[in-house]
Structures are given as structure tokens and as C-alpha cells.
Amino acid sequence: MSVWAIVPFKGAENAKRRLSPQLSSDARSRLALAMLYDVLEALAESRSVDGILLTSRSAEARRIAQEWDIELYRDQAHTLVDALTDASEKVRRGLNASTAIIVPGDVPLITGLDIDHILHYHADVTIVPDSHKIGTNALVCTPPNAFPLVFDGRSYHPHVEAATSLGLQVRSVQSEAFAIDVDTADDLLLISSSSKESRTKTLLKNDSELRILVAGLSLSRQAPSAKAQRSICS
Numbered sequence: 001m002s003v004w005a006i007v008p009f010k011g012a013e014n015a016k017r018r019l020s021p022q023l024s025s026d027a028r029s030r031l032a033l034a035m036l037y038d039v040l041e042a043l044a045e046s047r048s049v050d051g052i053l054l055t056s057r058s059a060e061a062r063r064i065a066q067e068w069d070i071e072l073y074r075d076q077a078h079t080l081v082d083a084l085t086d087a088s089e090k091v092r093r094g095l096n097a098s099t100a101i102i103v104p105g106d107v108p109l110i111t112g113l114d115i116d117h118i119l120h121y122h123a124d125v126t127i128v129p130d131s132h133k134i135g136t137n138a139l140v141c142t143p144p145n146a147f148p149l150v151f152d153g154r155s156y157h158p159h160v161e162a163a164t165s166l167g168l169q170v171r172s173v174q175s176e177a178f179a180i181d182v183d184t185a186d187d188l189l190l191i192s193s194s195s196k197e198s199r200t201k202t203l204l205k206n207d208s209e210l211r212i213l214v215a216g217l218s219l220s221r222q223a224p225s226a227k228a229q230r231s232i233c234s
């Protein structure tokens with residue numbers, strides 16, 4: 001089985017727009033790159049992944065691909081689904097992959113062992129949901145493009161139904177590391193408090209803008225607990 005990982009990357013510029021009320025564009029760019037590098041490092045460490053394809057048309061994509069010695073696919077698609085479908089076809093036809101694992105670039109807690117664990121239990125289709133079992137945070141298909149993709153933020157159940165309807169053997173694997181994809185400030189707090197060291201966690205500690213945001217969130221979470229404790233003591 002030849003396994004290729006596909007990592008979509010929109011680019012660092014103006015990334016993670018849901019965090020724009022709390023973070024500047026520059027801070028979000030630094031965050032996006034740190035998370036992407038954590039994901040690429042995990043894939044490079046995996047013993048089960050034979051190659052990595054970065055799918056992006058961003059200005060910095062070529063530099064990143066060269067730095068990590070990975071393949072670059074400059075997609076021309078207008079949607080994430082089309083980009084991933086085209087990239088899956090690229091690894092299937094152009095790189096002779098029998099299996100594709102799609103991994104987003106914003107799951108910085110994953111390790112090579114997490115990826116190996118998912119692939120160890122793989123059959124036709126393996127789906128790794130987010131923490132709420134609503135979205136899809138990793139998807140493994142044999143062959144690539146085994147069924148139509150969704151990826152609309154609520155894709156877990158549609159993916160299960162689509163693959164099952166085609167008679168494919170579907171496995172759902174829950175993973176704490178894959179469950180946390182960064183979309184909100186609360187997600188950053190989870191990364192910061194994680195025991196796993198990563199580029200993203202280091203950035204949250206050392207980047208002044210990110211550090212202030214995380215510290216403020218931490219204090220706001222502690223305040224209700226302290227108030228409740230005082231109430232009990234009184």
C-alpha cells in the first residue's frame with residue numbers, strides 16, 4: 001500500500017479569519033505557519049506515510065515545499081472540495097498512490113504515532129471526526145477519491161453516509177490529538193495547556209500578541225471558579 005498525505009493550505013496571508021476580532025493579520029499568519037509546520041513534521045515522522053503533497057496556490061507554498069522536500073500541487077480550484085478532489089487524483093494517477101490521507105493544516109497536536117495509529121486500522125475509508133463529531137479532521141481513502149468529498153464544516157456524517165452508500169467499509173477513529181483543530185481563541189487555550197510541545201505552543205508562549213490573548217482567556221476562565229470558591233467558603 002502506497003500512502004500519500006494531502007495537506008491543503010490556503011496561505012498564511014489573512015489566515016484564520018474567525019480569529020480576526022482578537023488577532024491581527026500578522027499574528028494569524030504566524031499562527032497558520034506554525035500549525036502547518038507541526039502537521040508537516042508529524043507526517044514526516046510517520047512510518048506509514050510514503051509522501052506528502054501540499055496543495056496550495058499561495059505565494060509561500062513553493063518555499064515551504066522546498067524546505068520540507070515535499071511535493072507541491074498548485075490547484076486552480078475555487079473550493080476546498082474541488083482542490084482536494086484534484087489533489088487526490090494527482091496522488092492517484094501522478095504519484096501512484098493506492099491510499100490518500102487528507103490532513104488539515106490546523107491540527108498542531110498530532111504526532112507521527114497518531115497518524116500511524118489511524119492508518120493501522122484503515123480499511124476502505126477511515127474518518128477521524130472533530131471533538132464534537134460534526135466535522136472531519138482527517139480522512140483516509142483507498143483508493144483516493146473513493147467517494148465524493150464534502151468538507152463544509154459539518155462533513156463527518158455526510159462522509160460516513162456517502163462512503164457507506166457505495167458499499168465501502170467505513171471506520172471511524174477518534175483521536176484526541178486530531179480532535180482539536182484551531183478555529184477559535186478557546187482552541188488556542190487548549191493548545192497552550194497541552195502537554196505536547198510544538199511550534200504552535202512555543203509561538204503561543206513567545207509571541208507577544210498571542211501570549212496576551214491566551215493569558216487573558218486563561219484569567220477569564222479562572223475568575224468564575226474563584227468566585228464560586230469564595231461563595232462556598234462564605
